Amino acid sequence: MDLFGIIYIVTLVCTIPNYTMAASSVANILNYGAAGNGVTDDSSAFSKAWNDTCASVAENSTLLVPSGHTFLVHSIIFSGPCKPLNIFVQLDGGIVAPNGPNEWKGSIDSLILFEKVDGLTLSGTATIDGRGKGWWDASCARHPQLKGCYGRRPTALKLVYCTRVKLLNIHVINSPQVHVIVWNSQNVEIDTMYINSPALSPNTDGFHIEASTNVSVVHSIVKAGDDCISIGDKSSYIHVRNLFCGPGHGISIGSLGIGGSVADVHNIDVHRVHFFGTTNGVRIKTYQVGKGIVQHVTFNDLNFHHVQNPIVIDQHYCFDPHGCPDLPTAVHIDNVTYSNVVGTASSEIALNLNCSKSAPCTNINFKEIRLKPEKPLKSIKSSCNNAHGSTTGVVKPASCLHG
Ligand SMILES: *[C@@H]1O[C@H](CO)[C@@H](O)[C@H](O)[C@H]1NC(C)=O
Ligand SMILES: *[C@@H]1O[C@H](CO)[C@@H](O)[C@H](O)[C@H]1NC(C)=O
Ligand SMILES: *[C@@H]1O[C@H](CO)[C@@H](O)[C@H](O)[C@H]1NC(C)=O
Ligand SMILES: *[C@@H]1O[C@H](CO)[C@@H](O)[C@H](O)[C@H]1NC(C)=O
Ligand SMILES: *[C@@H]1O[C@H](CO)[C@@H](O)[C@H](O)[C@H]1NC(C)=O
Numbered sequence: 001m002d003l004f005g006i007i008y009i010v011t012l013v014c015t016i017p018n019y020t021m022a023a024s025s026v027a028n029i030l031n032y033g034a035a036g037n038g039v040t041d042d043s044s045a046f047s048k049a050w051n052d053t054c055a056s057v058a059e060n061s062t063l064l065v066p067s068g069h070t071f072l073v074h075s076i077i078f079s080g081p082c083k084p085l086n087i088f089v090q091l092d093g094g095i096v097a098p099n100g101p102n103e104w105k106g107s108i109d110s111l112i113l114f115e116k117v118d119g120l121t122l123s124g125t126a127t128i129d130g131r132g133k134g135w136w137d138a139s140c141a142r143h144p145q146l147k148g149c150y151g152r153r154p155t156a157l158k159l160v161y162c163t164r165v166k167l168l169n170i171h172v173i174n175s176p177q178v179h180v181i182v183w184n185s186q187n188v189e190i191d192t193m194y195i196n197s198p199a200l201s202p203n204t205d206g207f208h209i210e211a212s213t214n215v216s217v218v219h220s221i222v223k224a225g226d227d228c229i230s231i232g233d234k235s236s237y238i239h240v241r242n243l244f245c246g247p248g249h250g251i252s253i254g255s256l257g258i259g260g261s262v263a264d265v266h267n268i269d270v271h272r273v274h275f276f277g278t279t280n281g282v283r284i285k286t287y288q289v290g291k292g293i294v295q296h297v298t299f300n301d302l303n304f305h306h307v308q309n310p311i312v313i314d315q316h317y318c319f320d321p322h323g324c325p326d327l328p329t330a331v332h333i334d335n336v337t338y339s340n341v342v343g344t345a346s347s348e349i350a351l352n353l354n355c356s357k358s359a360p361c362t363n364i365n366f367k368e369i370r371l372k373p374e375k376p377l378k379s380i381k382s383s384c385n386n387a388h389g390s391t392t393g394v395v396k397p398a399s400c401l402h403g
Helices: 043-055 133-137
Strands: 006-016 019-028 037-041 060-065 070-072 076-079 086-091 094-096 110-115 118-123 127-129 155-160 163-168 171-173 180-183 186-191 194-196 207-210 213-223 229-231 236-245 251-256 262-276 280-287 291-307 309-317 332-345 349-354 361-373 381-385 387-396
Touching: 019 043, 043 060, 043 076, 043 086, 180 186, 207 213, 229 236, 236 251, 251 262, 251 291, 262 280, 280 291, 280 332, 291 309, 309 332, 309 361, 349 361
Parallel strands: 019 060, 037 070, 060 086, 070 094, 076 110, 086 118, 094 127, 110 155, 118 163, 127 171, 155 180, 163 186, 171 194, 180 207, 186 213, 194 213, 207 229, 213 236, 229 251, 236 262, 251 280, 262 291, 280 309, 291 332, 309 349, 332 361, 349 381, 361 387
Antiparallel strands: 006 019
16 A cells, blocks of 8 residues: 555544544545646556545545646556445546557556456546547548558456446547446446547447446437447346437437347336437347347336437347348347427438338337427328337327237
8 A cells, every 4th residue: 555645634533442544535646646748658657546436445445647747548447346335436537549550559448447346436537538530531431441550449348247337427538439338337427428429439328337237328429420329138126317319320229139149128218318320329230130129118207309310229230331131130129109299301211111021020019109300391201111000199209010
């Protein structure tokens, strides 16, 4: 332990005979040799400060990244398990990534990774800037012919095997690839976050949530080059509320069933989302070769502003330019409700339920849907293939669901 770096602030002293314990401790990154000038590599200061924070005997342990400074870090890993009941990373100073692939020294998996941490609160007024431009310009997504192009690029902020996590107020911008990944984690609350990267930045999803349970994303703004939120396999009890999405590709569940895998996604609810100029609104996409199920999904109170494809189910996801054959298996999609949906669509097929013959979609419910064409003289319609369910109240364009 760095005795000079860690300062115990005793807010409560339990005096059991011969036993005194600090209730909270604070490790200020500036006491660990961080320069905070945005140029010097401060990664090792973060590692040292994290080690003390994680090993602290206090009940609440804080890693303080003070305002008025910008910290350049390469790939940093904050590993648990930790001793304190609660860990606070107070991020008030800015964090910047190395400027593009040529300057990147660490692992290209992620800029900031928390793994196996229980009881983490990451909050503050800071911006984490992934400085992704150099990566986007050298990405295979944008330049498939480029020799040495980057298929995989770093994620700005990643949680892996974490439990009881709160991410509050942080801004994450210009990530080389996905901005925030939540993977194999439980009980995660994401609140008042701001994600921003250009509409044409490749694969820069806002949040990707996978193999996780009980994750909520609320009161946040996502402007990105890919999905605002994408929900991957083995996810359940995912709650999205009060989100502004766009530019971006909308909110998607999937792609599921890649390589014939057995999907299991259930209890997803998306409430009160405004979509601005996104390519899709809410989309469920599954590969043709997949198996398993997606069920108990509700999309409620959606507001579409000039969205190309507001509601999409695509069970024919396939990368082959010649198309894929309709195989005897598919990921079953069951019990999906779309209610209180308003706004404008810019493509003709505003409701597109393109389900497969082998595993038709079942129990799809449309309630109170009032979509209009973006341009008054154009018309919009719905299209259904193998989609079964019911409608309640007004549905415009008229529903094509089979009973
Ligand atoms: C530790 O933090 C929690 C959550 O903020 C707080 O409720 C609790 O009072 C703190 N405990 C101590 C001993 O400071
Ligand atoms: C932090 O702790 C880990 C595990 O105990 C150790 O491997 C690493 O060297 C420590 N890092 C620093 C900067 O002290
Ligand atoms: C879900 O996570 C929240 C914290 O984000 C927690 O308060 C709640 O108890 C969790 N629910 C369940 C069923 O574990
Ligand atoms: C359909 O899903 C909703 C949650 O989205 C759930 O409340 C309801 O019980 C499910 N219906 C059936 C028949 O399973
Ligand atoms: C449905 O999917 C098939 C197979 O990918 C595709 O050929 C067809 O155009 C799609 N229909 C609609 C209405 O999108």
